[in-house]
Amino acid sequence: MRIAKTISITLPPDMLAKAQETAEREHRTMSELLREALRRYLTAPSLRNDPQWRELLEYGQAKGRAMGITSEEDVERIIHEYRASKRA
Numbered sequence: 085m086r087i088a089k090t091i092s093i094t095l096p097p098d099m100l101a102k103a104q105e106t107a108e109r110e111h112r113t114m115s116e117l118l119r120e121a122l123r124r125y126l127t128a129p130s131l132r133n134d135p136q137w138r139e140l141l142e143y144g145q146a147k148g149r150a151m152g153i154t155s156e157e158d159v160e161r162i163i164h165e166y167r168a169s170k171r172a
Contacts, residue, residue, distance in 0.1 A: 093118075 107117040153159060
């Protein structure tokens with residue numbers, strides 16, 4: 085007997101492309117990726133109300149602004165550059 089239920093969702097093309105790329109890169113199915121995203125989303129509200137989490141988040145945001153980080157792409161680029169420098 086199958087416990088899981090199948091649903092259908094609609095995503096903008098760019099979001100779908102990013103999700104497919106992520107699933108492929110992580111060797112996951114789209115279902116696995118979206119289940120993980122939903123799990124994280126459902127637990128996030130409790131973290132937002134945690135004062136220690138809020139303090140850490142604000143600290144990270146301030147440091148990011150000071151470094152000129154304005155997007156997730158900036159973070160990925162910086163991580164890539166750092167890792168490349170360590171391999172060299």
